[in-house]
Amino acid sequence: MRTFDRTTSDSSPVGIVDVVRWEQFGLDTTLPFHAMWYTVPPASSSPRDQHPEFELSLVLTGDAEVEAGGRNTAVSQGGAFLLDSGEAHVVHNRSQETPLTIFSAYWHPLPGTEPTAGDVQ
Amino acid sequence: MRTFDRTTSDSSPVGIVDVVRWEQFGLDTTLPFHAMWYTVPPASSSPRDQHPEFELSLVLTGDAEVEAGGRNTAVSQGGAFLLDSGEAHVVHNRSQETPLTIFSAYWHPLPGTEPTAGDVQ
Numbered sequence: 001m002r003t004f005d006r007t008t009s010d011s012s013p014v015g016i017v018d019v020v021r022w023e024q025f026g027l028d029t030t031l032p033f034h035a036m037w038y039t040v041p042p043a044s045s046s047p048r049d050q051h052p053e054f055e056l057s058l059v060l061t062g063d064a065e066v067e068a069g070g071r072n073t074a075v076s077q078g079g080a081f082l083l084d085s086g087e088a089h090v091v092h093n094r095s096q097e098t099p100l101t102i103f104s105a106y107w108h109p110l111p112g113t114e115p116t117a118g119d120v121q
Numbered sequence: 122m123r124t125f126d127r128t129t130s131d132s133s134p135v136g137i138v139d140v141v142r143w144e145q146f147g148l149d150t151t152l153p154f155h156a157m158w159y160t161v162p163p164a165s166s167s168p169r170d171q172h173p174e175f176e177l178s179l180v181l182t183g184d185a186e187v188e189a190g191g192r193n194t195a196v197s198q199g200g201a202f203l204l205d206s207g208e209a210h211v212v213h214n215r216s217q218e219t220p221l222t223i224f225s226a227y228w229h230p231l232p233g234t235e236p237t238a239g240d241v242q
Contacts, residue, residue, distance in 0.1 A: 001187060001189040001190050001194065001202055001203065001204050001205065001208060001210070002202065002203045003194060003196055003200060003201065003202045003203075004200065004201040004202070004203070005200055005201075006199065006200075027203070029231060029234050030175060030203075030230075030231070030234070031175075031177070032153040032154055032228050032231060033153055033154070033226075054151060054152075056152070058179055058181065058224055060179065060181065060198075060199045061199060066122060066124075068122040069122050073122065073124060075124055077181075078127065078181045078182060078222065079124060079125065079126055079127075080124065080125040080126075080224070081122055081123065081124045081125070082122065082123045082124075082125070082148070082151075083122055084122065087122060089122070101199065103179055103201070105154075105226065107153050109151075110150060110151070110153060113150050113151070
């Protein structure tokens with residue numbers, strides 16, 4: 001068994017967001033997805049992002065407000081959200097005190113599956 | 122975007138553990154893994170489990186003590202642990218008050234990779 005601790009891992013900033021990429025753990029032949037933790041500081045928002053990978057996100061600390069598909073959706077601590085391939089998204093942290101930390105797994109659409117409505121080719 | 126809420130999803134008991142399987146969300150052609158949430162009540166332990174899939178677990182609520190590989194390892198809220206293919210494991214919740222909730226993704230070893238030391242064939 002291996003354990004992974006965000007607080008002791010290498011991180012890099014993406015705008016105001018702190019990102020811990022799982023590539024550093026050498027699991028590329030083990031995991032069927034890419035992964036990262038990211039933290040949005042209080043009263044901040046992630047940069048707008050859009051990519052061909054699906055992205056499954058788990059809210060570990062704080063509460064998220066996710067802007068995607070033309071609306072904002074609250075996802076509280078312990079909840080999950082799945083972004084479609086190509087779906088533009090911004091993640092807001094509306095708290096004035098609590099950082100928002102999310103674990104995301106992301107992967108390209110599986111072979112043989114249809115592109116989703118949100119796909120950008 | 123889709124959101125997923127453990128508290129409003131179908132669950133089933135596995136021994137003392139409450140399991141919410143993600144098969145109910147109809148994502149089998151989208152996700153490159155299987156997934157579940159499970160909750161170990163206070164002062165309880167999961168049944169011993171062992172399976173050929175790798176299993177990546179994220180501690181969403183509470184703190185875990187994971188028995189695997191001949192030792193017990195603490196994984197606190199927000200942390201992650203990866204069980205090898207075939208690695209026997211028990212997850213203990215040592216808290217007297219707080220339920221332990223974990224998100225797990227699990228998948229068979231990727232084609233072309235070597236079995237790990239813990240493999241049971």
